[in-house]
Amino acid sequence: MRWLLPRPLLSATVFLLWAVITNAASLALLLLGGLLAIAVPRLTLPFWPDPPRLVRPWRAVRLFAVFAADIVTANWRVARQVVGPLYRLSPALIEVPLDLRDPFLATLLGSIVSLTPGTVAIDVDRQRWVLLVHALDAPDPQALVREIKDRYELPLKEIFAC
Amino acid sequence: MNAHAPILPLLIPFAAALLQMACSRLACQRLIGLSAATLLVLITAWLTVLADDGQLRVYALGNWPAPFGIVLVVDRLAAAMTLLTAILGFTSLLYASSGFDERGLHFHPLFQLQLFGLTGAFLTGDLFNLFVFFEVMLLASYTLLAHGGGLARTRAGISYVVLNLVGSALFLIALGLLYGTLGTLNLADLAHRLTLPGHDPALARLACALLIGVFALKAGLLPLSFWLPHTYTAAGAPVAALFAIMTKVGIVSILRLQTIALAPAMPDLLGHWLTTLALATVVFAALGVVAAVRLRALAAWLTLLSAGTLLVTPAQANAQVDAAAIYYLVQSTLAGAAFFLLAGVIAGQRGRAADQLMAGPPPQATWLKVAFLVLATTLAGLPPFSGFVGKLMLLTTLREVSAGPAIWAVLLAAGFVVMIALARDGCYLVWKHRATTREEPAEAIAWQRATATLLLVAAGPLLAVVARPLSDYAERAARQLHAPGTYVNAVLGPGRTNDRREATP
Amino acid sequence: MGPSLNPSLLLAAIPATAFGACLLPLLLQRFGRTAAAVGAATVMATCLALLLPLAPAALTDHTELARISWLPAYGLDLSLRLDGLGLLFCLLICGIGLLVVLYAAWYLPDSDRLGRFYSILLLFMAAMLGIVLSENLLLLLIFWEITSLSSFLLVAYRSDKYESRIGARMALAVTGGGGLALLAGILLLGHIAGSYELSVILAASERIHAHALYAPALILILLGAFTKSAQFPFHFWLPSAMAAPTPVSAYLHSATMVKAGVFLLARLYPALGGSDLWFWLVSGTGAATLVYAAAIALFRNDIKGLLAYSTISHLGLITLLFGLDTPLSVVAGIFHIINHAIFKASLFMAAGVIDHECGTRDMRRVNGMFRRMPITATLAIIAAGSMAGVPLLNGFLSKEMFFAETVSYPQFETLTWVLPLFATIAGMLAVAYSSRFVHDVFFNGEPVDLPRQPHEPPRWMRAPIELLVLLCLLVGLFPGWTVGPLLAAAAGAALQAPLPEFTLALWHGFNQPLLMSVLALAGGVILYALRAPLFAWQAELPPMHPRTAFERFYRRLNTGARWTLAAIDNGSLQRYNALLLSFIVLLGGWAFFSGPAATIRVAGQPIDEASVGALLTLLLGTVGATLLYRQRLLAVILVSVVGLVVALTFIRLSAPDLALTQFAVETGTIILMLLVLYYLPAGSAPRSSAPRLIRDLLLALLAGGGLGLITLKMLAAPFETISGFYLQEAIPGGGGANVVNVILVDFRGFDTLGEITVLAMVALAAHALLDRLILHAPPADTDGRRWATDAHPLFLSMLMRPLLPFSLTVSVYILLRGHNLPGGGFVAGLITSVALVMQYLANGIASTQPRMPGRPTRFLALGLLLAAGVGVASWPFGRPFLTSAHGHIQLPLLGEIELASAMIFDLGVYIVVVTVVLTVLSGLGRLSLRLHRQQETS
Amino acid sequence: MEALLAIAVGVLTACGVFLILRARTFPVLLGLTLLSYAVNLFLFASGRLRLDAPPLIRAGATYTDPLPQALVLTAIVIGFGMTAYLAMLALRGLAESGADHVDAREEP
Amino acid sequence: MSTATESAVAVLILLGALFVLLGSIGLARLPDFLTRLHGPTKATTLGVGAMLLASAIFFSSGTNEGISLHELAILFFLFITAPVTAHLLAKAALHRQTGTQQSDSGTPVRGRDGEKLPHPDKTS
């Protein structure tokens, strides 16, 4: 099993992706998707040496839900800011100290931050493990730091073992 | 196998290239290359004999009938051109196998693919497919040109590539216009549709003129010929020898387009302008022959001169003239290629003087001197070798065309100039000079080089001896070329010419 | 030699032997000089022997013909004829040739192995025999030019001497060039007469004269003859050709090659002679040459120079005789050919002896030789007497015939005295230079500062001279007995008519010609006696060397050619491109407007706002990139915008496949451009000058406006295409619903095969061109900003890891669905390759390269093999290359599965595209790695 | 619609030609890219412009001319190969001559 | 297609288009690069997301080919790639703002390897 599916999560994602793009139109296509789910991660094995392991899938689902909701609310907020008077904005560059030590998870965190409107993850300092974030409107930077750490970093640490 | 004969000249070099890509050992590549080249000579010779029964062999690729699918069409001319390509391929490859192929990467597969492109361009009956083969041919030639490295090659390469890329763009425009006007890409179908009403004649003329322009670029017609001497001079000897046939692709394409499609529908499209420019090309090339400072450049200019001479012929729309042109084409290509190889050998014998036209140590081998004499005689169109026969045939057949006197004057004057230039250059290269009595040790001539060179040099006398069967074949080929109706019927099939019209989207 | 021997076979054997054996001396030279000489002599003797059985017939006005077909469609056959004229020349060629072979063996230095010399000499002799034996004029021309070539080689025998080389080149330029004129003339003549066979031409005199092309044909043929026979003003090559070894001069420049011209006059006389034009051209040229060269000869200080000009003069005389255009003058001309050959050959050989013995030929230094080599001197004096026309010698006879002809010539009715006077003056000059030769060389005091001590030459070196001088005497004394039959036969053949009455005798009584001879002899001697003021006068004249004139001509030709070429072609690609575009614009414009115009117009599609917006965006991007091309990154961005709009246009116009391909290629192009841009020096583009800008703008407007208008016109033209077939056949015949893909992999799969071959070659080129390339990488960007230190930004590096398997999944989808939906091998290949390139981009070469599989060339081969292999697979089924197969397979549970062999083809396409894009982009990327490594090691 | 396309082709050609006539490799590369856009659009147009008629066989659909699309696809890919080739050649020229001139000699 | 789904599709389309526009307004209007960087994320997330949802509903209900999920794949890829572009753009912008080492024309600058090299553009 380990030999066949060295990256179960990746295989599952590949299969899902295949099912989605082909609209899961036929059994034959799904079977082919199964083959791809085995073959593609094996072929690309050397390009992803040590990925984090998913240990708490349900926590992941919860994080995803939070993330999706945040996107919608943040979008509304930012939409108003964009069309509203610009002088009210207080943009800021904020350093978020990380507890994570895995570069992939840090990237994942950065991606969540970036995809949530209003904040963009600029870089991770891998010496100090600090996430550099730019916020469109952050009157209280410390609040944002706390929010990022609590809402996203903590769940990520729990979801993946690294 | 007979049924697949038309595709074999393409598949042999293609398969060889694949094998050579798979096997990167030089010895292995040489073996594959030379075997394939030998096989190609045999197969194309067989095809040439087959084609002489007068039947057009139409090979429908993918079993799709013309004009929908791509067809290869083998007539006498096409078969002969593939044979000529194969012969040049074999000799050039033999020459290159003595160490030239080591000077860069992938010489062998590129060489085979160049042959693939050349034979494809000669055999295809579809104009877009011709474009594809032009690209195959040109891309192979770009890299073969650069083989061996050096600034001169790269510079010439940039000019060559950019100019030909513009040429490719023009080719596509011409094809687009052709398709947009006549709705087809097949040469026979094009010829057929040109004679039917219902299309915009001005656009059709324009499309054909653009095609001629593109072919003229490849053939080296005067305002478009500047790249040619630089490129051919820069190329290595065996590469340049193979290139000797590349201008002929353009010329044969013009000839084919003219006889099959233009002559019945718009005979005035190729007229005095082409003859005038062709003669100007001859004059230009003759000037280059005089001004050349090295043997390779001289060979390049002579190649251009023969191209110019040949370009005189299509506008005459005369089967006799074209017969002479076909003989002249064959002999001038072989002689030109031989000259490139000989220049390479001589350059290796003269130390630092190389192939520059200045006093230097003369080559030691007597056969080299004799070969130079024979070849110079051939190239200058002096008796008794094939150069003279070719010139005689051209002059004879051009005697009665309206531009005859001008053509005669230019060709004879150019012959004179070439003769005195070759005499001068032979003096520099072959004979001893007091100023350079110090003999530098000459490198030994590899047997491959000697054999390849001698084979091509021997073509001069040989083609003269067999002038009759050869010119008879050329005449039959020209007559076949001047029977466009037969061509169109053979390609489209007698019944197909009518039922195509219902197939409208 | 029985009667069974076929005479025409024998005839053919003569040139065949000569040509066939001409390499014999070269082969024999390993056995020594003598072997080479014997070989050469044997060949000549054999030719002579072969001739003898044929001679009797030829002497009785019989013409022997032989023919081997060569190129009959163009009138060129190996047809030979032997008549009296041919026989005469054959005898001269072989006879004097034998003597020259003997002479040369002694004359040429012992260090020469002679093989090469004799071989070329034999080649020349063979060609000469060919000329005189040709029945076919084209064949004659072939031999004619071979004599020019072999004479070139013989004159340049001492190839290390500049004089030899330049002399040879001049000879070749003039005689070879004349040969080209002759070729043209013969082609015209053949056209008029309908054949190149002499028998036909000689019988077609009336038709020839009446033809409009008579004059050009005559002039061209005469150009050939005059150049070969060194007639004024083409005479200058002959003195320069005296750089040849003396045996060569004796053979070529007195007896044979220079006679080829007058031979041709004799040969074609019946066909071409007998017109005013002939008279004026031939006799005028001959007369001018006769006097002019004789006058020059007097002043030459070089013995061979004197003899050369004398030769020119005598050739002028012969030419004049043919020009006089009476039967008797032709007889006289032929007679003089014989006589001149004999005495001039012996004189050249004597001059060679003197040169050989003295080490110089300068008559100002060579004096008093009579005492040192009395026998040679006697021989030379006799021969010189013949040259001067002294009675009892052969030269006298023909010269007197010439005088007689001038006297009796009917053309000038009132000015009968002109021609005789002219002839007498020429005779005087001949006597004068002959006197000078005799007096200046053999007497005139003591030699001055000679390099060697002269004495009699070796016995066998003198023998040929002795024989020839003996002939001078014999012919002079017994003309009727010695040359009578031969002359009659030759003249008869030349005239192609009954011979006129003439008697070959020493004494014709006291008549006007005799008076002229006496006057000439006396006048000549007086002229020579009064030479001092003449020589002083001549010394005042500006020096005139034909050689320097030729060199100047050649230099001018050369510099002129270079100048012209440099003016036309300055090596600028910009100019080439401008010329190409102008040419196309002109040609296209002419073609478009010179034909008939169409009247039918077809309605178009409606315009919408979005399309206008797209067009505006495209214009913005295009014009912006063009104006701002110096800001290169911006230009790249703008061009990307253009690419995006083009892709959107394809979507709008129902071409999803094209949009896919355009997007995918666009991505590759940006990476490519940036890889290149890293190295290209910024800001080096010069400002163009105003005229250049105007030219370029004009061309751009013409090309752009032209193509735009053509587009509009094309779109409005009626249209009917073959593509209904593709739409109908796509599913039943090709097994796919995406017609574009079915066309690519099936209907026109051959195009695609060629296309992936092109791509494969780009990959090969990436190896070949980038191999060992060292480029200098800028240490900072164009603003002088140091590069950032983070080579592999974290997010990029991390997110590309999952993206790779996802991209592969998508590319498999695109590949498999391509036959029915937009997609296919190209796009799938581009997705895969760019995904892999992104691994390089994100993680660097060092960490990515080891993870890549295999050698790219093998993958290329595999891809091409799949594409072509599936094509060959149709052969066993009796179908042509690339015939596809497709079908539906019913499987339990899975249902119907559609399979087409074209999918394997597409897989081949996919593999090739992946390999190529990867090879090219990573190859370009790797350039910097090499640089960094090099910097580290150094 | 036809007029819009004609204008696009014309402007792309004009700009492409102008850039091809420059003296450095980079603008020439750009110019060839623009020219190839023009050529591809022109070649595409030879099948005439049809809206909402992609050549994907479905019941009851109308189709545009598929052949020019196949040709343009070939042309796009070959064009990419050629651009890549010229880019490599330009770098080689740069490495060997130290400059990115397209000419053997500079035109005044 | 029912009116309800049609209205849902219509609303989603308008919502999507609106957020796409808002993102671009942000891009055009916001004062400096880092704030402008926030614009495209809106277009990516809610804008294109809503549009894709509309498409999914439309094609799932409108045709007889069954449900249409493949729009999700587009969203999936956009979510993976958008942070990367933001990351690199921000890095580049910061690099260009702060990492500037304004050197005059022709002044040598320090190369990456510590070697002093003149910039070829500035010297040629």
Next chain:
Amino acid sequence: MLNAAIEIAFVLIGTALALNLYRLLRGPDTTDRILALDTLGINAIALIVLFGIRTASSAYFEVALLLALMGFIGTVALCKFLLRGDIIE
């Protein structure tokens, strides 16, 4: 209703594209232009999807998918070029 929504959406997205172009031309820095190009690409996805709905054709799905999968690559390469010059090292 749907048709009206689609027409309005076209106008909105068209305006968005115009604003992107404005930023692309305006700059001021190269990063702004790259950002504008990137946004142009993403907005083009919306446009294509919308076009697909309007023509009720899924023929353009692959194009949108491709643009989502590969559109960022140009941006990444351009940024890497600004940062390092050497995009593949």
